[in-house]
Amino acid sequence: MADMTRGERTVQLFAKVISNPDKKFTVSDLMASFNIPDEERRNVQRDMRFLSEMDGGRYIAVETEGRTAVYRSALHNAERLLFPNFENTMLHFVFLKRIANIYPATSEIITQLLERIEKSLPTREQKSLRQLGDDLNTKILFMGTPPDIEEDASEKIRLILQAIHDHRKIEVAYRDSANSEKVSKRIPLMIIIYEGELYVGCQSERHAGDTYTLKFRRMKSVKLSKQTFVEDPKVVDKLRRQVTSGAAFMSGQEPKLQDIEIEFESRARLYLEENPFNRSMKIGKTKNGKINVKLKAEVNQLLFNWVVSFSNVAHVKKPAALRSRLKEFAEYLTETYG
Template sequence: MGISRVHRLIRLITLLQSRQAKSADELTLDLHVSRRTLFRDLKLLEAAGVPYYHERGKGYRIRQSYFLPPINLTVAETMGLMILAKSAEAERNRPLAPAALSAIYKLIAITPDPIREACSDLLENISVTPIQPVDGHDETRVYHELQRAIDEQLVCDVAYQSPTEDEPLTCKLMPYAMHLANNAWYVLGKTSAHGNEVRVLKLVRFRSVELTRRRFKRPAKFQVSDKLGLAWKLIPEGKEYNIEIEFSAKVATNVTEVRWHSTQQIKTLDDGRCRVSFRVDGLNEIAWWVCGYADQARVIKPAALRKRVREMHERASKLNT
């Protein structure tokens, strides 16, 4: 077999491994060959056991499980992986963390020795303060049980400890999806205690999860984003508000450095203050956030949020007198 044909076959395999299927016409143009030559090369790949296939209306591609392309990591990419591994070590007991760490270490292992050694030297001058995991709760077991229930659409018997209740709530749960936010895992689904409302439940609050043999049908068009909508964090309340808050110059830089919400708009004032506006579903979550800035934040609108923040500060003042 000629060298040019070997190169062409390697190029053909590379094209077939791309995420987008390629039609015969596209392949002939990319390879600069005739259709006859293309089909002859495809037959050669078939004889060699390369598992390509044709999707009607789309084109040719190779099964993704065949093999992965070689990975050449740069120094910056290797450093990034090492920092991720260093920060993730403290969360080894969290859901999916061991698998993620294993993948990171495998990628680091295939980098050339000079790059890996250089990155290790640089890493000695980088400090990472990891987020500490929750003690005394098997979040990983709960995650795996709920993920299996989602995959197999199985109803669960659960006991859930709400922070506002003295006793755990026992009910049936039909889990739809998992969601990671604010360094915590949540499950979204319907329960026998809340009617048709989709609830957002925090994994660390589950006291028990038992899968049953009863199946449910997950809504085909369910999306986590549809449930969360314009909520400040996780809990939409069914009414949207136009929020405007003015922050003092002392904290303005801190506020404007972060993207707090997808609808965020910022206006910087001449004296260093800033005004930040949002379109938010519900006031409870954002009220707590505003109170965190104490006397450095002034609610301009709506009046309902201004009143709520004022009342929360008054109660805090009485509590601390």
């Protein structure tokens, strides 16, 4: 538990209290439940304070027994919940629904909680919630492992989701690769979770039709702008293709797909079937008992690294550009290591 991010720890603490409605918990109780070391006590206290203040204490209630804070579930009041800031609440719900599958131990509890609260809403607001969910679910893309989200991520995520939904630009203070901070307006199209990182996919303001990604952890602050934008479905589809090919994280250009053909040793078949490089990948047999893999992809660093990871069982047939890069890499290794 000590190695968990704050986001994971907070979800686990939330689930522990909510799933035991007849019990009261001190911070010490909760730390003992998850084997959290004592040096994390202040962090757990901060997490529980945040959870008890969330939506005015409607989910987790806090009481004082002597000098000790005690926490318990407040969900028996769920049927009478009010949502004065309904749009923001819906954005949190949508994101929770999308991340529920990341945490198997708590996904069922999150789902039950959201269903219970959703049913308590007036019919009109239930329809609004479902509509918003449909609109935003396609704008949160999961590619690989859960993100390592930093401490103040929740509010920034909410603002970005709201901007995507309302087609509003955002003003972002961002650290570039040279660690210089710049403030500029951005056009957010989607949130992407890719190999342990969270990204915001954006449309270029200067170059029509171009897209790029911002690494979430480098965004120091986010503000909603009054300026709106018109979303182009073709640009959104283009960005989605770039995400699928990996090009979105290498450059801001439209991926140039090529026909890739690689021969693998048969023992790699099961792994390839379970972990295809992309959806276009097809596996066939060859006369010599090996397997032949064909796919369409951009010849970029992502594909290169993938092939190198199979270096002892793979032989690239085409394209020539990929074979050339592998040859140069092999020569570098030979020269460096003998």
